[in-house]
Amino acid sequence: MQQLIINADQGGATISKHIYGHFAEHLGRCIYEGIWVGEDSPIPNTRGIRNDVVAALRKVAIPVLRWPGGCFADEYHWQDGIGPRGQRPSMVNTHWGGVTENNHFGTHEFMDLCEQIGAAPYICGNVGSGTVQEMQQWVEYLTLDGQSPMADRRRANGRDLPWALPFFGVGNENWGCGGQMRPEYYADEYRRYQTYVRNFGGNRVFKIACGPNSDNYHWTDVLMREAARHMHGLSLHYYTRLGGPRGTPSSATEFGEAEWFAILRNTLRMEELVTKHSTIMDRHDAERRVALVVDEWGTWYDVEPGTNPRFLYQQNTLRDALVAGLNLNIFNAHAERVRMANLAQTVNVLQALVLTDGPRIATTPTYHVYDMYQVHQDATLLPCAIQTDMYRHDEQEIPQVSVSASRNAAGRLHLTLCNVDPRREAALRCELRGLAPTTVAGTVLTAATMQAYNTFDRPDAVRPTGFDGAKIANGGLTITLPPMSVTALAVES
Ligand code: AHR
Numbered sequence: 001m002q003q004l005i006i007n008a009d010q011g012g013a014t015i016s017k018h019i020y021g022h023f024a025e026h027l028g029r030c031i032y033e034g035i036w037v038g039e040d041s042p043i044p045n046t047r048g049i050r051n052d053v054v055a056a057l058r059k060v061a062i063p064v065l066r067w068p069g070g071c072f073a074d075e076y077h078w079q080d081g082i083g084p085r086g087q088r089p090s091m092v093n094t095h096w097g098g099v100t101e102n103n104h105f106g107t108h109e110f111m112d113l114c115e116q117i118g119a120a121p122y123i124c125g126n127v128g129s130g131t132v133q134e135m136q137q138w139v140e141y142l143t144l145d146g147q148s149p150m151a152d153r154r155r156a157n158g159r160d161l162p163w164a165l166p167f168f169g170v171g172n173e174n175w176g177c178g179g180q181m182r183p184e185y186y187a188d189e190y191r192r193y194q195t196y197v198r199n200f201g202g203n204r205v206f207k208i209a210c211g212p213n214s215d216n217y218h219w220t221d222v223l224m225r226e227a228a229r230h231m232h233g234l235s236l237h238y239y240t241r242l243g244g245p246r247g248t249p250s251s252a253t254e255f256g257e258a259e260w261f262a263i264l265r266n267t268l269r270m271e272e273l274v275t276k277h278s279t280i281m282d283r284h285d286a287e288r289r290v291a292l293v294v295d296e297w298g299t300w301y302d303v304e305p306g307t308n309p310r311f312l313y314q315q316n317t318l319r320d321a322l323v324a325g326l327n328l329n330i331f332n333a334h335a336e337r338v339r340m341a342n343l344a345q346t347v348n349v350l351q352a353l354v355l356t357d358g359p360r361i362a363t364t365p366t367y368h369v370y371d372m373y374q375v376h377q378d379a380t381l382l383p384c385a386i387q388t389d390m391y392r393h394d395e396q397e398i399p400q401v402s403v404s405a406s407r408n409a410a411g412r413l414h415l416t417l418c419n420v421d422p423r424r425e426a427a428l429r430c431e432l433r434g435l436a437p438t439t440v441a442g443t444v445l446t447a448a449t450m451q452a453y454n455t456f457d458r459p460d461a462v463r464p465t466g467f468d469g470a471k472i473a474n475g476g477l478t479i480t481l482p483p484m485s486v487t488a489l490a491v492e493s
Contacts, residue, residue: 073169
């Protein structure tokens with residue numbers, strides 16, 4: 001029996017609901033087709049935004065949505081995306097396939113999308129190819145109530161009241177597609193640009209600086225040293241890839257246990273990255289005022305055969321569900337510093353929640369994990385200790401079980417558990433310190449094969465089912481997790 005201790009009588013940090021955030025870029029079929037179909041589409045829509053996708057996203061309570069990129073953000077000029085759609089200029093989406101972007105989905109449409117799904121908007125501004133004035137005017141256009149050239153323009157375009165703009169990113173990946181900058185140079189640019197990201201009226205902008213790629217600890221150190229006092233958040237990007245020599249095939253659906261293991265091992269690297277970046281941040285910001293915002297993460301495989309290689313369309317299997325569950329458990333555990341995370345990317349791109357095919361829609365195994373984990377949003381993190389077996393493959397090993405525990409406002413305990421071993425159950429004895437359980441109930445996400453996924457013809461091939469593997473015993477619980485599964489439990493006391 002493996003051992004789990006939950007300190008239910010202790011309270012840790014609040015798990016910010018924004019850890020359960022998402023990211024939608026003008027890339028491939030994420031915005032166009034996936035979200036925006038236009039008012040004249042036969043696909044049911046509200047002001048051009050697909051109703052089926054909105055309904056699916058509402059159900060998992062997406063708390064925050066990042067837009068318009070990604071690399072697209074540093075080529076985007078927001079004034080091209082306002083006003084009558086027929087008069088908006090086109091541009092070439094140079095980074096993502098050289099396709100024509102007609103700018104029909106712009107600021108008003110994005111804010112409408114956020115209102116429809118109930119998410120807070122997180123807009124990423126253009127530092128790489130945009131001006132300070134352009135960024136300043138975007139914030140003014142969105143949030144200024146009184147009379148000003150930008151507020152008047154907003155009104156002329158049909159929106160009287162200002163919007164609330166809680167989150168704003170000052171550039172994206174400015175070490176790469178956002179301008180190939182050195183951290184010293186970007187730190188100065190950040191300081192300059194953010195000066196003009198103003199708080200108008202009652203709006204308070206949480207300013208997020210471009211942070212490191214993966215293990216670029218130098219970037220974090222320089223940004224925190226030079227600019228921490230001007231920011232509320234610092235981003236981190238880390239994608240889970242297969243690795244190996246360049247050109248190694250990395251199919252989303254056709255893989256064996258070696259690739260199953262490698263992806264799960266590689267995704268667990270998030271723990272090390274978050275820990276080390278947090279340690280550097282602690283040196284400059286002991287009070288943990290600045291949040292670590294993991295605003296791009298998820299799996300990145302070869303695109304589905306026959307699709308545009310720059311559209312990053314990939315399927316999503318039970319393996320991705322485990323990736324989601326492991327990372328969300330990691331973010332919860334670091335809730336004191338990690339206060340937002342945004343999975344890439346909501347619809348039809350990378351580790352998407354939703355896939356579309358014309359009028360058809362399928363939710364992915366990853367979607368179901370977000371549904372199961374939403375109980376942690378804004379709950380109190382409970383410290384837990386686990387003694388788990390190891391899952392071994394080819395002389396390498398990773399922990400078999402990962403867990404997260406929280407208590408919600410009503411006092412209910414929630415546990416989320418991942419068993420990464422594709423063959424072995426995990427039997428756990430769980431001690432609940434400070435809590436006498438009266439009932440336990442749960443759901444589990446698993447499948448007959450590790451490559452299982454949902455299609456438009458079989459959209460429910462992988463979906464959560466009732467879980468009866470948890471029992472109350474000796475004042476605690478015994479839990480038997482099936483192989484390759486994600487489980488969520490609710491415990492009443
Ligand atoms: O999510 C796809 C791309 O990955 C984003 O545009 C960029 O920021 C990152 O490199």
